[in-house]
Amino acid sequence: MGNVTINISVPTPYVSLNRYAEMVQIPLRTCQRMVSEGRIIIRPKKRANERTEVNLVAMLKDAIANS
Structure with a gap:
């Protein structure tokens, strides 16, 4: 099976918890x-x-590492 490339765009690095x-x-x-x-x-x-802000970049990196 060949290499697979997935492009993911994060619209902003942080968002409120809400x-x-x-x-x-x-x-x-x-x-x-x-x-x-x-x-x-x-x-x-x-x-x-x-205010609590979620780090979307870190969450994405964690998701990739744990996939």
Whole structure:
């Protein structure tokens, strides 16, 4: 079997957790739990009250590595 090339475009490197939940069609509360379990990779926060942002690039790299 020959080499297969797949091109994937990430529209933005980070999205809010709310937007991520909409994109993947998982309830927000479930996504929040997945963040606390380390299953969703987020941008490091500088302050505790900052909005949680999902790192889509890291999530894609993780998905490729675990495929």
